[in-house]
Amino acid sequence: xxxxxxxxxxxxxxxxxxxxxxxxxxxxxxxxxxxxxxxxxxxxxxxxxxxxxxxxxxxxxxxxxxxxxxxxxxxxxxxxxxxxxxxxxxxxxxxxxxxxxxxxxxxxxxxxxxxxxxxxxxxxxxxxxxxxxxxxxxxxxxxxxxxxxxxxxxxxxxxxxxxxxxxxxxxxxxxxxxxxxxxxxxxxxxxxxxxxxxxxxxxxxxxxxxxxxxxxxxxxxxxxxxxxxxxxxxxxxxxxxxxxxxxxxxxxxxxxxxxxx
Numbered sequence: 001x002x003x004x005x006x007x008x009x010x011x012x013x014x015x016x017x018x019x020x021x022x023x024x025x026x027x028x029x030x031x032x033x034x035x036x037x038x039x040x041x042x043x044x045x046x047x048x049x050x051x052x053x054x055x056x057x058x059x060x061x062x063x064x065x066x067x068x069x070x071x072x073x074x075x076x077x078x079x080x081x082x083x084x085x086x087x088x089x090x091x092x093x094x095x096x097x098x099x100x101x102x103x104x105x106x107x108x109x110x111x112x113x114x115x116x117x118x119x120x121x122x123x124x125x126x127x128x129x130x131x132x133x134x135x136x137x138x139x140x141x142x143x144x145x146x147x148x149x150x151x152x153x154x155x156x157x158x159x160x161x162x163x164x165x166x167x168x169x170x171x172x173x174x175x176x177x178x179x180x181x182x183x184x185x186x187x188x189x190x191x192x193x194x195x196x197x198x199x200x201x202x203x204x205x206x207x208x209x210x211x212x213x214x215x216x217x218x219x220x221x222x223x224x225x226x227x228x229x230x231x232x233x234x235x236x237x238x239x240x241x242x243x244x245x246x247x248x249x250x251x252x253x254x255x256x257x258x259x260x261x
Contacts, residue, residue: 003033004047004055005076005084012067013041021068024061028054036087046076046084078118086111101231105238109141112234116145116210119230120179125206127227129214131242132234138212139181141234146179151208156182156199157190167194176207184217185244196220216244 010017025032025047033046049055059073074080079090088111093101104112119126132138139160146153154173157165163186172178180202187199199221202209211217214231218224225231233242 001048001050002052003076004030004049004052005072005074005080006045006047006070007038007072007083008043008062009069009071010041010043010067011069014067017067018043021062025058028058030054030058034084036084038083038087038089042071044080044084044087046081078115082111082114082118085114090115100228101233103233103235106137106234106236109137109234112141112232113144113148116142116232117148120145120149120151120208122208123206126208126229127203127223128208128210129217129225129228129231130210130212130234131214131231132212133236133240133242136234136236138234142179142181142210142212149179151177151179153179153181156180156202157186157195158183159186165190165192165195167192167198169198174205176205178207180205180207180209182209182211182217184211184213184215188216188220213244 008021021043022032028049030047030049033048035043035045038044047055055073059070062068062070072080076084079092083089088108090111091103093103102115104115116128119128130138130142139158143153152175154169155164155166157163158181165186182199187195190196203223211228214225214228235242
């Protein structure tokens with residue numbers, strides 16, 4: 001069976017409209033897996049059918065209905081699935097078609113965790129950057145997504161308890177099934193060449209790497225933002241400005257307090 005994502009806008013909101021849509025899908029032997037509302041006048045559905053032609057017939061018939069306007073009908077993407085699950089769109093930066101940058105606010109952490117967990121479940125190399133001001137929930141979201149994806153997480157550098165950098169790993173910590181997390185600011189300020197060598201080794205491993213503050217990370221390494229598969233921005237409010245100037249002012253003080261292990 002194949003799955004489809006359907007999104008339609010309610011043009012004439014009348015009683016029984018949803019029932020009519022469900023009945024039409026049912027007569028065409030298209031099953032509704034999940035349904036949700038987005039905003040006040042849009043509905044999204046995850047559909048399943050034996051034959052894609054059944055969905056095409058539905059699209060043709062629905063296009064003649066005055067009460068609804070079909071906006072999207074396609075094979076579901078990850079964003080589509082999360083839209084149906086949460087009833088909210090994941091904001092994606094569309095400046096010059098740069099669809100690698102996704103924006104969330106703190107009240108959407110549940111959706112963010114689901115989004116990252118789905119990324120973590122995919123096998124192979126993946127480099128993810130997470131932008132955000134201090135204490136907005138970046139590290140907590142990454143760890144929660146690792147738990148949701150049933151993956152073990154390994155910190156290469158962090159500020160979770162204190163500023164810490166790792167210069168070696170042991171045993172199954174080298175497993176490509178792990179999620180490797182590092183803080184770009186702490187790594188940038190580290191003067192430990194063994195830590196940098198460990199980071200270089202991890203970057204070559206076919207595993208998921210998550211870098212907090214990727215803009216600071218690239219200042220110390222040979223990587224650029226183009227090397228990141230996804231950039232996630234987390235804000236307390238939609239209009240919060242993500243700036244690294246306070247972090248830069250504290251660089252020297254922080255550099256002297258890094259704990260090496």
